[in-house]
Amino acid sequence: MSxxxxxxxxxxxxxxxxxxxxxxxLLAARAGAVEAATGRRxxxxxxxxxxxxxxxxxxxxxxxxxxxxxxxxxxxxHVLDALRAKRPVVTANKQLLAKHGDELFDVAREAGxxxxxxxxxxxxxxxxxxxxxxxxxxxxxxxxxxVNGTTNFILTEMAASGAPFEEVLARxxxxxxxxxxxxxxxxxxxxxxxxxxxxxxxFHTPVTLDGVSYEGIERVKPDDIAYAKELGLSLKLxxxxxxxxxxxxxxxxxxxxxxxxxxAPVEGPFxxxxxxxxxxxxxxxxxxxxGGVQTASAVLGDLVxxxxxxxxxxxxxxxLPIVSDVVSSFYLHLEVADRPGVLAQVxxxxxxxxxxxxxxxxxxxxxxxxxxxxVHECLESRFAEALEAIDALDVLRAPPRAIRVIEEEFV
Amino acid sequence: MSxxxxxxxxxxxxxxxxxxxxxxxLLAARAGAVEAATGRRxxxxxxxxxxxxxxxxxxxxxxxxxxxxxxxxxxxxHVLDALRAKRPVVTANKQLLAKHGDELFDVAREAGxxxxxxxxxxxxxxxxxxxxxxxxxxxxxxxxxxVNGTTNFILTEMAASGAPFEEVLARxxxxxxxxxxxxxxxxxxxxxxxxxxxxxxxFHTPVTLDGVSYEGIERVKPDDIAYAKELGLSLKLxxxxxxxxxxxxxxxxxxxxxxxxxxAPVEGPFxxxxxxxxxxxxxxxxxxxxGGVQTASAVLGDLVxxxxxxxxxxxxxxxLPIVSDVVSSFYLHLEVADRPGVLAQVxxxxxxxxxxxxxxxxxxxxxxxxxxxxVHECLESRFAEALEAIDALDVLRAPPRAIRVIEEEFV
Numbered sequence: 001m002s003x004x005x006x007x008x009x010x011x012x013x014x015x016x017x018x019x020x021x022x023x024x025x026l027l028a029a030r031a032g033a034v035e036a037a038t039g040r041r042x043x044x045x046x047x048x049x050x051x052x053x054x055x056x057x058x059x060x061x062x063x064x065x066x067x068x069x070x071x072x073x074x075x076x077x078h079v080l081d082a083l084r085a086k087r088p089v090v091t092a093n094k095q096l097l098a099k100h101g102d103e104l105f106d107v108a109r110e111a112g113x114x115x116x117x118x119x120x121x122x123x124x125x126x127x128x129x130x131x132x133x134x135x136x137x138x139x140x141x142x143x144x145x146x147v148n149g150t151t152n153f154i155l156t157e158m159a160a161s162g163a164p165f166e167e168v169l170a171r172x173x174x175x176x177x178x179x180x181x182x183x184x185x186x187x188x189x190x191x192x193x194x195x196x197x198x199x200x201x202x203f204h205t206p207v208t209l210d211g212v213s214y215e216g217i218e219r220v221k222p223d224d225i226a227y228a229k230e231l232g233l234s235l236k237l238x239x240x241x242x243x244x245x246x247x248x249x250x251x252x253x254x255x256x257x258x259x260x261x262x263x264a265p266v267e268g269p270f271x272x273x274x275x276x277x278x279x280x281x282x283x284x285x286x287x288x289x290x291g292g293v294q295t296a297s298a299v300l301g302d303l304v305x306x307x308x309x310x311x312x313x314x315x316x317x318x319x320l321p322i323v324s325d326v327v328s329s330f331y332l333h334l335e336v337a338d339r340p341g342v343l344a345q346v347x348x349x350x351x352x353x354x355x356x357x358x359x360x361x362x363x364x365x366x367x368x369x370x371x372x373x374x375v376h377e378c379l380e381s382r383f384a385e386a387l388e389a390i391d392a393l394d395v396l397r398a399p400p401r402a403i404r405v406i407e408e409e410f411v
Numbered sequence: 412m413s414x415x416x417x418x419x420x421x422x423x424x425x426x427x428x429x430x431x432x433x434x435x436x437l438l439a440a441r442a443g444a445v446e447a448a449t450g451r452r453x454x455x456x457x458x459x460x461x462x463x464x465x466x467x468x469x470x471x472x473x474x475x476x477x478x479x480x481x482x483x484x485x486x487x488x489h490v491l492d493a494l495r496a497k498r499p500v501v502t503a504n505k506q507l508l509a510k511h512g513d514e515l516f517d518v519a520r521e522a523g524x525x526x527x528x529x530x531x532x533x534x535x536x537x538x539x540x541x542x543x544x545x546x547x548x549x550x551x552x553x554x555x556x557x558v559n560g561t562t563n564f565i566l567t568e569m570a571a572s573g574a575p576f577e578e579v580l581a582r583x584x585x586x587x588x589x590x591x592x593x594x595x596x597x598x599x600x601x602x603x604x605x606x607x608x609x610x611x612x613x614f615h616t617p618v619t620l621d622g623v624s625y626e627g628i629e630r631v632k633p634d635d636i637a638y639a640k641e642l643g644l645s646l647k648l649x650x651x652x653x654x655x656x657x658x659x660x661x662x663x664x665x666x667x668x669x670x671x672x673x674x675a676p677v678e679g680p681f682x683x684x685x686x687x688x689x690x691x692x693x694x695x696x697x698x699x700x701x702g703g704v705q706t707a708s709a710v711l712g713d714l715v716x717x718x719x720x721x722x723x724x725x726x727x728x729x730x731l732p733i734v735s736d737v738v739s740s741f742y743l744h745l746e747v748a749d750r751p752g753v754l755a756q757v758x759x760x761x762x763x764x765x766x767x768x769x770x771x772x773x774x775x776x777x778x779x780x781x782x783x784x785x786v787h788e789c790l791e792s793r794f795a796e797a798l799e800a801i802d803a804l805d806v807l808r809a810p811p812r813a814i815r816v817i818e819e820e821f822v
Contacts, residue, residue, distance in 0.1 A: 026690065033548035036615075118545065124691045126537075126545040134529065134537040134712040137444035204447075205731040213735065224744060224814060227772075227783050233742075233816065247732035255815040256742055262697065265676055279437065279708040280535045283698035286673065287691065297690040301545040309720070320616040321658035324624065331644075331667055333635060361638075372638050403635060404666040405644065 009038075009307060010045035012062030012087075014055070014078055015069035019092060019119070020047075022292030023068060023299050030300060038307035048078075059085055064306060066299060067091040076100055083107045083115065090302040092119035092295055098193035098209040101200055116302035121194045122147050122271040124294040125287040126301070131201045131275065138277045140202040142242040145273035146266050147194040149289035150185035151217050151237040153177045155254075156267045159225050159234065165218065177269050188214035188252040191239045198273070199241035199250045207241075207250060214252035228256050234264045327377045328404045329358070334390065335398040338369035342395045346371060349393070353386035354378065367397075374405055420449075420718060421456035423473030423498075425466070425489055426480035430503060430530070431458075433703030434479060434710050441711060449718035459489075470496055475717060477710060478502040487511055494518045494526065501713040503530035503706055509604035509620040512611055527713035532605045533558050533682040535705040536698040537712070542612045542686065549688045551613040553653040556684035557677050558605040560700035561596035562628050562648040564588045566665075567678045570636050570645065576629065588680050599625035599663040602650045610652035610661045613686070618652075618661060625663035639667050645675045738788045739815045740769070745801065746809040749780035753806045757782060760804070764797035765789065778808075785816055 011027065013020060027034070027042055035041040046058035048069075055078055059065065065082040067089060069075045075096050082089050084107060091097070097104065097120055108115040118128045122145070131143065146152050150172060157168045169186065172178035184190045192214040199207040217237050225235055233256035241250040257264045262284045266272040271289030276282045288294045336342045343362065350357060360373040375383070383402070390400050422438065424431060438445070438453055446452040457469035459480075466489055470476065476493040478500060480486045486507050493500050495518060502508070508515065508531055519526040529539045533556070542554065557563050561583060568579045580597065583589035595601045603625040610618040628648050636646055644667040652661040668675045673695045677683040682700030687693045699705045747753045754773065761768060771784040786794070794813070801811050 030548045030550075033550070037547050125694055126541050129540065129545055130537050133716055134540055134709070136448050136715050137441045137711060138708060139441075139444070203731055207733075211733045219812070220814075221744075221812065224742070224812060227744065228742070231770075231785070235814070238815075238817075242737075243731075244734040244737050247734040249734045249737045251737075253815055255817055257817050260676075261817060262676070265671075265673070277708075279704050281699045281702070281705060283536055283696065285694065285696045287694035291692070293690050294692060297549060297688075298545070300548060304547050305544055320614055320654075322618075322622045323655040323658040323660045326653075326655050326660045326662075331635070331639070333632075333638065359642075374642070401630070401632065401635065403631075403646070404649075404664055406649075406666055406668050406672060 007035075007040055009040040009042050010061060010063045011042050011303070012046050012048075012058040012065045012082075013044055014048045014058075014065065014067045014075070016047050016049045017068070017070070018292045019295045019299070020068040022296040023066065026293060026296045026300055034300075034304060034307070037304055040307055042303070055081070059087065062087060064303065065089045066303065067093060068299070069093070070095070072096050072099055079104060079115075080107055083111050083113055086111050086113050088114040088116075088306045090116045090299055090306065092117065092299055094120040094190070094193040094197060098196040101197070101208060102206050114306050116306060117197070118302050119295045119298035121197050122273055122285075123149075123287065123289040123291065124298045125271055125273060125285045125289070126298075127198065127273045127285055128201065129301075129305075130283070130285065131198065135275060135277065135280065138279055140275060140277045142240070142276040143198045143202045143273065144238055144240040144242070146236050146263060146271050147198075147239045147273065147289065148185055148188075148191040148237055149269035149271055150178045150182060151191070152266065152271070152289075153269045154186070155217060155220070155225075155235050155237065158220070158222060159229065162222050162226065164222050165220060186218055187216035188237065191237060191252040195239035195241050195250050195252060198239070199248060202241060202275070203243070203248050205248065207248070212250045212252065215254065217254050220254055231256075232259050233257060234259070236263060236266070238263075325379055325381045328380055328383070329377045329406075330375050330383055331403045331405050332371075332373045332375060332387075333401040334371040334373075334396060336369050336371050337395045337397060338364075338366050339395075343371060345393055345395055346390055349389045350375065350386050353382050353389070355383055355386045418446075418451055420451040420453050421472060421474045422453050422714070423457050423459075423469040423476045423493075424455055425459045425469075425476065425478045425486070427458050427460045428479070428481070429703045430706045430710070431479040433707040434477065437704060437707045437711055445711075445715060445718070448715055451718055453714070466492070470498065473498060475714065476500045477714065478504060479710070480504070481506070483507050483510055490515060490526075491518055494522050494524055497522050497524050499525040499527075499717045501527045501710055501717065503528065503710055505531040505601070505604040505608060509607040512608070512619060513617050525717050527717060528608070529713050530706045530709035532608050533684055533696075534560075534698065534700040534702065535709045536682055536684060536696045536700070537709075538609065538684045538696055539612065540712075540716075541694070541696065542609065546686060546688065546691065549690055551686060551688045553651070553687040554609045554613045554684065555649055555651040555653070557647050557674060557682050558609075558650045558684065558700065559596055559599075559602040559648055560680035560682055561589045561593060562602070563677065563682070563700075564680045565597070566628060566631070566636075566646050566648065569631070569633060570640065573633050573637065575633050576631060597629055598627035599648065602648060602663040606650035606652050606661050606663060609650070609684070610659060613652060614654070614659055616659065618659070623661045623663065626665065628665050631665055642667075643670050644668060645670070647674060647677070649674075736790055736792045739791055739794070740788045740817075741786050741794055742814045742816050743782075743784045743786060743798075744812040745782040745784075745807060747780050747782050748806045748808060749777050750806075754782060756804055756806055757801055760800045761786065761797050764793050764800070766794055766797045
């Protein structure tokens with residue numbers, strides 16, 4: 001099979017660890033969607049790994065470079081070479097951007113090619129694009145949030161179990177939420193690199209890792225968390241970049257949040273970032289902060305944007321039918337006659353329609369007697385039939401009331 | 412003063428109500444930032460209002476059209492004319508897009524110009540850009556959320572006060588959170604239009620308002636909310652667009668959420684949208700769903716994207732200094748000797764450094780005696796001095812521990 005070479009876009013992949021491998025798989029799985037969105041079919045033209053591959057040869061036969069090696073050396077040299085050779089670059093490398101941002105952006109600008117890095121901060125949460133594009137001319141006052149999933153997982157577990165830091169860290173390592181050497185995560189350095197990037201974008205000013213002061217969570221005691229719980233507070237490792245007295249402040253520190261705070265419910269390995277500005281009030285975004293396929297998705301989003309260059313007009317890709325009957329679970333409120341056998345009658349109707357009851361409470365007496373129930377997921381058409389049959393029972397004092405219920409745990 | 416006309420971009424503004432007026436003000440305030448970001452200085456070249464203005468003349472002397480009139484007529488004709496005349500269009504008009512999306516996208520595609528509409532759904536939350544660009548090749552399973560601020564305000568107030576729907580609606584109208592004719596908000600039609608747009612983008616399939624089934628909140632009783640509270644649930648008006656058995660389902664309905672659900676804490680006039688897909692797990696975005704300047708900010712973000720066409724390389728605009736000393740409030744944990752006068756000694760040190768105590772709890776006896784306190788916002792350098800002085804007191808059994816505290820109410 002020969003393909004029209006003008007329709008192929010050749011991707012040079014640097015690094016094939018967890019994220020690099022997930023990206024190669026995702027690119028293969030979504031090749032058709034990429035072609036539909038951009039008009040070009042992506043192909044991996046070469047992979048550079050620690051074991052082998054020739055960077056110059058890969059660069060020569062690539063249209064775009066995707067850098068997922070991590071670390072600053074040799075990643076920095078490769079990214080600079082790629083940009084100078086007028087190849088757009090997508091990278092997930094927060095250390096590289098936090099330490100050498102000025103150099104990288106200067107070279108990209110001179111070469112007139114794109115450098116995209118959504119995956120470098122907060123995984124799949126599109127905070128880089130949002131700050132650069134949606135809020136690109138907004139006078140941002142503050143960007144802050146939870147940008148390290150390892151520490152948020154540890155703090156969540158400490159709060160839930162009361163166990164000390166060292167014990168929970170060991171558990172996080174077993175579960176793959178912390179690396180064998182967790183130093184940069186737990187001491188705040190990883191979050192600091194991400195905040196340097198966000199501060200640079202939000203305030204359009206050069207910020208490097210040196211400008212970020214950071215503290216980690218190593219010294220947090222179960223006691224602190226226990227007392228905080230009494231006060232209704234939750235503990236998070238926060239990154240905060242904000243305008244302060246004619247300049248900016250960029251810091252990472254553990255911090256208690258009151259229960260009404262939008263970041264308070266963010267648990268486990270999730271990340272969340274808030275942007276504040278007078279014109280937008282505040283916008284909060286949360287999602288998985290790490291994970292191979294999630295990070296690879298952020299990389300792929302950047303790749304598509306590079307291939308599109310200009311923003312796309314929405315395209316219909318297929319004509320999907322509207323499905324009108326779906327499953328839901330319901331709360332059901334019945335004002336009933338206060339006499340024996342009412343629950344049995346209602347339960348029989350539900351059973352006949354194969355609607356299964358999850359919980360039921362009988363309340364009130366006389367003119368105030370009620371049945372309040374929650375039913376398990378069932379086809380809505382079947383529930384509607386059951387509701388009609390219940391409405392026809394002579395034990396009801398008013399039409400039945402039903403409201404859908406979603407029960408789900410976060411993370 | 413003459414200006415280089417090639418550097419000016421002429422904006423034709425259709426509509427000058429709340430959002431139109433806020434956009435004109437914001438554009439003037441941010442003109443310098445727009446020029447820094449795009450190389451072109453924006454100028455309003457004409458305004459069409461109900462009272463006057465000639466659309467054809469405005470179109471003739473504009474490079475971009477911003478449509479903020481609302482309604483489908485005459486907005487539809489004007490937007491189509493603008494696109495056919497190869498003028499990119501930014502609109503906040505959800506009804507227009509929900510009813511005539513196919514026609515508008517077809518004409519934009521034929522003309523080869525951009526049609527952007529971030530402000531049409533969920534105000535300043537960048538959900539349109541996120542779905543179209545970040546997740547443009549993601550196989551999205553479900554998009555759902557709270558996309559009508561009026562009803563969320565009403566439900567939040569009903570839960571807080573126990574008052575019936577009609578009474579809370581009247582209060583919302585007084586506060587400007589509900590319009591004089593609130594029909595389309597409370598019956599779910601407004602949310603349905605937004606979900607039609609999100610479903611179209613998420614699933615790349617034509618969806619119009621006719622394909623969305625919706626219920627409103629008119630029949631919700633204080634009773635339902637009271638019982639839900641007992642079960643730990645909160646009531647929201649949800650829009651849900653999801654893949655179901657080979658097709659899609661797009662609906663709007665009131666729904667109970669369990670307390671762990673990411674949408675449960677979204678209160679008052681805020682909106683929030685979640686996107687679910689296997690590759691991204693779930694991403695949640697929340698923020699103000701309405702408001703003149705917030706909506707105008709979303710319009711301005713679209714305008715900048717249109718002017719940039721190609722994605723921008725990050726630019727430094729100014730060199731802001733890093734401010735290292737900022738104000739924070741702190742939790743302070745002291746393991747102290749169990750004898751009289753300890754609190755007085757600690758309080759004196761804090762007072763000398765002008766650190767003001769918000770709350771203090773004394774706990775434990777003997778070897779377990781502690782002071783746990785929260786202090787009001789103060790300069791961190793001053794708090795550090797106080798901490799050093801406290802550490803030097805002979806009443807401490809261990810070094811003092813301090814953690815920052817953020818207390819803030821959502822909305």
